[in-house]
Amino acid sequence: MTAQSTLRTLQKLINMLPKLNDHECVVTCMTIDHILNALESWAEESEDAKYNHPNPAAANIYITEMQGPLYSIAGLNDDGHDKEQCILWLNGGIQKLASLHCFDVRLYE
Structure with a gap:
């Protein structure tokens, strides 16, 4: 697992949601x-995460x-926010995870 590849995969899945x-x-x-x-566990336990990223x-x-918006889209909570x-909040979460305040990785080539 790498932060960059995982975040890119998550971003692709999030961007599919409007069409589903x-x-x-x-x-x-x-x-x-x-x-x-899995990413959270890796960030907490992996020496690779601690060594290669500024603030895992x-x-x-x-x-x-990200869990609130995610569960709202899935219909697991009813907080009144639209899909x-x-x-947008989920994509913002991916941006935060990729930022220098966390993993400091590029999402785009």
Whole structure:
């Protein structure tokens, strides 16, 4: 696992959400949640993460912020936010994880 490849994969999945039906959104959101949990564990436990990234511990904060919008899109909570707004927040979370305040990786070539 690398932060850059994982964040790029997450970004692709998030960008698919507007085109998916409700069932596909639930499956995709749970996939995103699983990958985020794996990324969080890697950031906490991996020597590679600690050695190669400035602040991998911040991943916990940003991933926690992403769970509300993710669960809202999946229909697991009813916070009144629409899907489009939640997708914007999820993309913002990916940007935060990629920022120099966390993993400091480039999302685009």
